[in-house]
Amino acid sequence: MEDKQLKELEVFAAKIRRDILEMLQHRGYGHVGGSLSLVEAYAVIYGKQGKFDPANPKWEGRDRVVLSKGHAGPVMYSTLAEMGYFPKDWLMTLNDGGTNLPSHTDRNKTPGVDATTGSLGQGTSQAAGIAKALKMKGADPFVYLFVGDGELNEGQCWEAFQFIAKEKLDNLIVFIDDNKRQLDGWTADVMENFDLAKKMEAFGFFTQRVDGNDLAAVDDAMTVAKAHKGEALCIVLDTVKGAGIPFFEETVMNHSMKWDNDKINEATAEAIAKLDEIIEGGVA
Ligand SMILES: Cc1ncc(C[n+]2csc(CCOP(=O)(O)OP(=O)(O)O)c2C)c(N)n1
Ligand SMILES: [Mg+2]
Numbered sequence: 001m002e003d004k005q006l007k008e009l010e011v012f013a014a015k016i017r018r019d020i021l022e023m024l025q026h027r028g029y030g031h032v033g034g035s036l037s038l039v040e041a042y043a044v045i046y047g048k049q050g051k052f053d054p055a056n057p058k059w060e061g062r063d064r065v066v067l068s069k070g071h072a073g074p075v076m077y078s079t080l081a082e083m084g085y086f087p088k089d090w091l092m093t094l095n096d097g098g099t100n101l102p103s104h105t106d107r108n109k110t111p112g113v114d115a116t117t118g119s120l121g122q123g124t125s126q127a128a129g130i131a132k133a134l135k136m137k138g139a140d141p142f143v144y145l146f147v148g149d150g151e152l153n154e155g156q157c158w159e160a161f162q163f164i165a166k167e168k169l170d171n172l173i174v175f176i177d178d179n180k181r182q183l184d185g186w187t188a189d190v191m192e193n194f195d196l197a198k199k200m201e202a203f204g205f206f207t208q209r210v211d212g213n214d215l216a217a218v219d220d221a222m223t224v225a226k227a228h229k230g231e232a233l234c235i236v237l238d239t240v241k242g243a244g245i246p247f248f249e250e251t252v253m254n255h256s257m258k259w260d261n262d263k264i265n266e267a268t269a270e271a272i273a274k275l276d277e278i279i280e281g282g283v284a
């Protein structure tokens with residue numbers, strides 16, 4: 001990737017990160033850790049690798065993004081708002097009664113959202129079905145599926161993966177957000193996943209493991225995956241839950257947090273000021 005494009009993606013990622021913080025602080029609580037861990041992957045998909053038309057969210061030729069870990073809605077909403085799918089002031093309605101931006105992603109409510117998720121595991125089967133249907137139609141679009149490392153405790157994920165591998169759905173990339181933590185703490189303590197890359201390979205996936213909070217690494221892995229034909233595709237994103245902001249990275253229980261004390265409000269203000277510097281100094 002050229003330096004200029006990398007710089008643009010850095011600014012895009014900073015905007016997504018800032019929007020996540022602003023919307024959650026405004027709401028007063030929410031799923032911060034698992035939203036922040038996916039910022040770089042979202043920036044690369046929407047800023048470079050994917051095909052989308054924000055003015056026409058249902059465009060047949062669009063790539064499909066299935067956020068199976070639907071509680072990370074804030075990363076999706078922030079990205080879609082920055083892309084122009086809907087006005088940015090919608091972000092301040094997160095989780096309100098009647099909102100278009102419910103806590104978990106809902107295809108009937110938000111322009112640009114293609115799958116209703118939140119019950120962990122179910123997005124994996126939806127993505128498999130979407131990818132299979134696109135293949136049967138001979139259509140080009142890619143499907144990008146995001147699954148959490150804790151979510152993998154749901155057996156449904158492994159049933160869907162088996163189908164994806166058996167059908168050789170090389171138009172679907174399974175991204176595993178391996179941020180090592182889930183709702184109740186460390187994934188290794190709750191239900192160890194062991195070596196995820198080896199496991200996915202054993203399931204029949206062409207698998208890469210990359211630093212999921214490194215824009216260039218995610219971009220390179222996507223380019224390699226898209227060129228690889230005839231096998232199911234997986235990218236294990238080695239991420240940090242709460243990525244990009246020391247306060248959230250260091251708070252182990254950062255799954256869903258409350259903005260109800262000075263410490264979190266000060267950390268948020270400091271983070272937003274730093275992100276604004278990146279955004280103002282940038283090119284996008
Ligand atoms: C079927 C189901 N069981 C339990 C939950 C409650 N729940 C929401 S998020 C979560 C933990 C998910 O962890 P992970 O997939 O690692 O997400 P991340 O770390 O990216 O936030 C749990 C248990 C749920 N949403 N759906
Ligand atoms: Mg996790």
